[in-house]
Amino acid sequence: FLLATPEGEAWTDFVATHRSGPNGGAYEAWSRRGMVRWTRHHAEAGGYEYRVVEVVGQDPLAAQDYRALNTLQDQLEAAGSDDPGSAFIEPEVTTYPYAYERIAQLFDSPNAPDLVVNPRSFAYGRQPGQHGGLDVVQARAPLVFSGPGVKAGAVVDAEARAVDIAPTIARLLAMPLIDGRDGSGRSSSQRGVPPDVYFKRQDGRVLEAVLDDDTGKPERVYILLLDGQSHMELTHRLETESDSLPHLRSLIGRGTIPPYRSTPNLPSITWPSHNAIGTACWSGHHDIVNPTYYLRESKQTVSPQGQQFDSARFLGDEVETLFEAVHRAFGPWDGAMGGAFTASINEPCVRGADHGALERQLVGDREWLKELTRETEVDISPRWADELQRHGHHLIGLTDNRALAQARQLFLDSTHPAPKLVYHEFSLPDGASHDYGPHHPGAREALDETDIRIGRILNLLDDKDLFESTLFVITADHGMAVQNVELNANPARLPERHGMATVTTEPLIYLRDLDIAVGVAHDGRTAQVSVLDNDRDEAGQQDRISGAQIRVIDNKGRQVATSRTDTGGNAGLAIPADLRPDEMTMEVSAEGFNVRHIRLDGTNVAPDLRTVLYGA
Known part of the structure; x- marks a missing residue:
């Protein structure tokens, strides 16, 4: 159904699975172009290495260059189109960064599916913009480090992945190395080395190329998560519109940039990807494997992203969030002026944060928060109410304005220390890019509005004499690819619709066998x-x-x-x-x-x- 029916051939790029067997079994990816089978082994230097053991036809994952299709012009040329809104990129001309690793990790979780369906980059759903897949367009996120401890105004040659962000932050905050587990699940002592990771489990590594001790040491970190923001679109605007995005431009100009940015989790979707950034672990290790997934043990389908609130309980016990690690290193907040105070602002990664909006843990006076919210309602474009209400986005723009009010209150409130760590979700870029497409004027306006909010945060920190001592990290949870909405495609549902017994939570399929x-x-x-x-x-x-x-x-x-x-x-x-x-x-x-x-x-x-x- 996924590869041998007319719809399957038109919609599906490949299907991946894991077959149990001796020494960890093997992983497979099947496409119409061919299949590849590979195995995973402990690497001498730590982590894993991957060996291809069988190819029939073409290896559908052979192209793994993380540098490919890095600009909007690259995408247009690959698609053979001069219209960004219809630049549909076929599997033969895209790449799949770290494909063997990103697929294999998913099957480590007890919540893993039987099958992972990767649609063609342009063949999923009814919205002009989508993400979730393995390909480089959906799997490239912006990444900038700006502030003390990192190179200033530099472009550095670094292969960056989402799981590398937290270890780099930990290094910059001078957190201690511990006898934790690396990506292979083995502790430092089990590997016969001194403590060499910063987290309870750590799939990522420190991005040494961005560091510069001569620029000082940060006192705090502020992560600006631009949900769903296309790296290619952001870069294109910075290069072609000299007066656009002044606040992001300022941070980026004084920061350091890996030229090919960051490769996110698979699936490259909000809840698993945010927590991959916040735990230094792929979703197969932090266990939120998808926005919605099946728990085989209880025969229950759960949806952390669907419920939005109170989802920290789904995060696995074998990982540690940045918030938890900061408290371990600098002490828990005592409710007054002592310890490290941390904040998760509308952020799906929230476990361990003192202020955690999505766990209903708001620090500060509620009436004051409402007043601060009203003060910046002028920033919300009327476009969202006029054009997107019919799509169900009743709160688009409003949500980010409320998050801004939280950020302002946290730094204005003198009853607790300034936050040591803030992880702040900006949802507007994602909502607009879905509904308009990632290169549409509507998506650009969403980024403009986000830049205004970032400017308000920067100005506040400057007024509080905190700006120069703050490290800012600008990133996203995934990329965004234009879709051929005329297909109305959903390949993962094909087996179910042809009568198979499955639990389907796109792009994952659990077989009832x-x-x-x-x-x-x-x-x-x-x-x-x-x-x-x-x-x-x-x-x-x-x-x-x-x-x-x-x-x-x-x-x-x-x-x-x-x-x-x-x-x-x-x-x-x-x-x-x-x-x-x-x-x-x-x-x-x-x-x-x-x-x-x-x-x-x-x-x-x-x-x-x-x-x-x-x-x-």
Whole structure:
């Protein structure tokens, strides 16, 4: 359905999976162009290395250059278009930075799916702008470090990933190295080295190229997260509109920039990506693997992004947020003037923050906050109410104005210290880029409005004599790609719509499969079958499936036995003694599960995908 139907071929780039086996099994990516199979191994220097063990046709992930398609003009040329609004980039001309790593990490989580569907860059949904995929356009985010501790006015050659941001901040704040785990899950002591990471688990590394001790040491860090902001669009505007974005331009001009910016998490979507930045870990390790995902143990679908508030509980216990690490290093805030005070402003990464808007933990007087909110309502463009209300964005612009009021209050309030760490989400660029497209005038106006808000923050910090001692980090959680909305595409839903039993949370697919064991008696007259849920519960047990229909046919298509499982998930069958087990096939079906075909010798009956897709 995903690759061999007309819709699947038109919409799907590739499908990735993990097959269990010795030494960690193997990972696969299947596309119409070909398939690749690779394995993961501990690297001598720490972390993992990846080895390709099989390619049929073309390796669909062979192109992994993180430097590709770095400008708007590059995208237009790749798409063969002079219109940014219809610059649809085919898989053959894009790249997939760190593809083997970014796919493999996802399957480390107990919340991982069976399949990850990567649509063609332009083939998902009904909005002109989208993200979530592995390709370089959706997977490139702006990244700038500006302030004490980093090079000033520099472009540095650094391969930056979202998980590298927090370790770099920790280094700049002079936080202590600890005996934590690296990307392979092994602690420093297990790897036989001194403490060498800053977090409980750390997939990222310090971006040494941005550092400069001669520019001083920051006293605090302010992360400006421009949600969904296209790096290419931001760069294009800075290079072609000399008077635009004065406040961002000022920060960028005094900062240091990796020229190809930052590669985000997979999926490159808000909740998993924000927490990848804030924990130094990919989503397969912090466990918020998608905005919505399936918990196999409880057979429950959860949606941290859907509920927005109170989602910190979904973050895994094996990771540590920047807020938690700052408190470990500098002491918890005591509720007055002691300790490190931290703030998460409308930010999905919130666990451990003293002020955490999305955990309903607001520090400060509410009436004063409302007054500050009213003072800057003039910044909100009437365009959003006039044009986007019909899309359901009733709060677009208003939300970021309320976040600005929080930021102002936190630095104006004299009853607590100035925040040591602020992680501030600006949602307007994402909302506008979705509804208009990333290169539309509406998206540009959203960035202009965001720049005004950033200017208010910078001016306030300057008035409080805090600007020069603050390190600013400008980044985003993902990129944004233009979509062909005429396709109205949604490849991940194809199996479900063709009748398969799945839990689908785009771009993830969880298969509802049966685990079947069969044993044939020595005399060949009977067989015993057990049918279980393939997924395990919280105790590691598999539910026994009662009432499963079993039908056995011989190698000439004749039905030779039928039965149903009892309450224990077991069934007995009378079978012809003259037929070998491999000459009989059993079809097992149960409500809510995919039909399974298995020979009575226990071997699986399934088409060879290499033959079906490639004739190999």
